[in-house]
Amino acid sequence: MTVDPDRNVTLRGEQELAERAGHLFLGAEREFVCAAGDLRTWAMPGMRARIVEARRRTATPLTVRKLFNPQVLGDERAERHLFEVADRGAHVRICTTGLPYETIVIDDRVAILAGPPVRGERAYTVVRSPDVVRSVSSLFRATWDAATELAEFRRVRPPVLGQESLRILAMLGAGHKDEAAARELGLSLRTYRRRVAELMRLLDARSRFEAGLRARELGLTG
């Protein structure tokens, strides 16, 4: 990368971002924040696994904040992912004001700002100027503080569930044991349980009892 901290560097496409700024992600020490309208943030090929791996090896407790628009809660898969992330210790919030451009700030030292997609590719500008980064960071902070915790947000907006999830809820609601339910749905025991765990995350439940409570609460059962 460059040696001049006041020179912004623009990278085109996620491929290049991963190659030339990957070390920034891997090198996060204290805080990693990101704001985005959708979930494309992590489409960088090969990066996610490496980041997870790097994190596992360090004992440093990294604070991760992720801010999204409500639209990410529109489909079950994205939502599931969000809850998984939250479950791994990241703070996830939803804000109703628009987040057109993706913003990433690492350790208050470097910011990565995405531009609009051009021919399917987005440009990423890596900024290191302390004042600029601080400014971006504080803006993020303000939005963050006004936003709503994911679980809290969920309380008033039931998740959108697919057919299969509803069928699993039906099995659970009928009091079937996992084995019987899995057989009936044509799933392996492992997969069925994976699904149940995902559903429980979606429902923000720590026990099956709680999950049942919420499922009914949100009107997800017959």
Add this chain to the structure above:
Amino acid sequence: MTVDPDRNVTLRGEQELAERAGHLFLGAEREFVCAAGDLRTWAMPGMRARIVEARRRTATPLTVRKLFNPQVLGDERAERHLFEVADRGAHVRICTTGLPYETIVIDDRVAILAGPPVRGERAYTVVRSPDVVRSVSSLFRATWDAATELAEFRRVRPPVLGQESLRILAMLGAGHKDEAAARELGLSLRTYRRRVAELMRLLDARSRFEAGLRARELGLTG
């Protein structure tokens, strides 16, 4: 007892009933039916344990039918008992028409009819005359057929729960693990789980998920 099948024998009080007709209860082979307005039926000292014991030793599947008035569902303890009985294989139904006098029929061979309490003591008449027994039995049958299965009845009438049960539901609903919940309520793990099991019977649930569903359904949670 008597040798003349057409001579009815009247016994005063449950003590005497237990002593002189106990063998009838123990000797039931095919069917044991009883109808009562309340749950005093089994107040016979020492009998219950012996009956349970006798039943355990025989492999014969005894059909047990118990018919009650809705008022037995008025308090939690009686209700719990009912569900325990049902759980051990007895058929339990509720009928809304009055059942002033307790009626017991064993194997269609002998009927025991209770009279109204006199100075706190009820009289029990043991009848063996085939025609009388058959007649009583068929009357019972008619009422039975018109009555509602306990679980079905419950669906429209939520159980009445005491303070402790509600607190347990709250613990479950908060996603606490049994150990933490028991500690918080000042109960042993064993007792807490016993309570949960009882609640689940009460809610006619075969899994905690189902219990959560029903608890919400019946409006038993905040």
Add this chain to the structure above:
DNA sequence: GAGGAAGTGGCAACTTGCTGCCACCGCCTC
């Protein structure tokens, strides 16, 4: 066709929940 992402399912180790058995206590009745 190489490589990555996402999904599936088997296996195993572990936690949690469930229940029968037994001993004990307090209460009530005879």
Add this chain to the structure above:
DNA sequence: GAGGCGGTGGCAGCAAGTTGCCACTTCCTC
């Protein structure tokens, strides 16, 4: 005070659920 009864709690053994790990497949993209 002996005995029944209901309730409690420890313990043990089993059933059920939870999770990580890994190998494999499929689909998609470069």
